[in-house]
Amino acid sequence: MEKDYRIIQNEALSHEMEEPRFIIINPDTGEILDNNNGWGYRSEINACRAYEYKLAESDDSNESLEVSEGEIEKAKDFYREHRELYQALINVSPFPPDMYTTLNDDGTESISIHDMDGKTRESFSLDVVKRLLVEYGYDKEVSAEAIYQAYNKYE
Known part of the structure; x- marks a missing residue:
């Protein structure tokens, strides 16, 4: 093709x-x-x-699978260990539209103002988590459903 x-x-x-x-x-x-x-x-x-x-992507991609508590814990540890993924997840969350959060080396967060003209902030969803995992190359390492549920539970 x-x-x-x-x-x-x-x-x-x-x-x-x-x-x-x-x-x-x-x-x-x-x-x-x-x-x-x-x-x-x-x-x-x-x-x-x-x-x-x-x-x-298929039409039924928003259906969430059952995820065990252990998988959710592992997913939380996974996204916290992978800084770029964690930062991407943070910036999908409902912050004011002109704010961007950066993770510092010591684990703290800094908020900065960015020119947001022409940019749209996505709503946090399973589809967004799936896309982020693919974009960062982690889609084979961890379940999007587990990341989605862990982030909803802990953040």
Whole structure:
């Protein structure tokens, strides 16, 4: 199957975020197909994973599976050990729309103001957790349902 999209580095987002950011476009029309809600993706592979996941996503993806208490505990430890995932989960939560939370090296949180024009904050959902796990490459290591339930329970 031939890919009907192309991943490119977006100069405006890269400049704004002070690191390379990638988006997905239609190669024929130039239409932006996915820009990670205006944030861009940190790498081409993350953009590819997330977009492929979105393409393969089924309609029944919001159905939550039964998860044991032990799995929930392991999921909590997992996302707290993986700082970038934890930070992404924190920033999906319902904070004011112009605030962005960063995890410090000592485990504390700092809140900063970012230019949020053209960016949308997602509501926390199982679909968002699934997409984040795919984007960060952890979808084979931990269950999205366990992360979702652990985060709801502990944060």
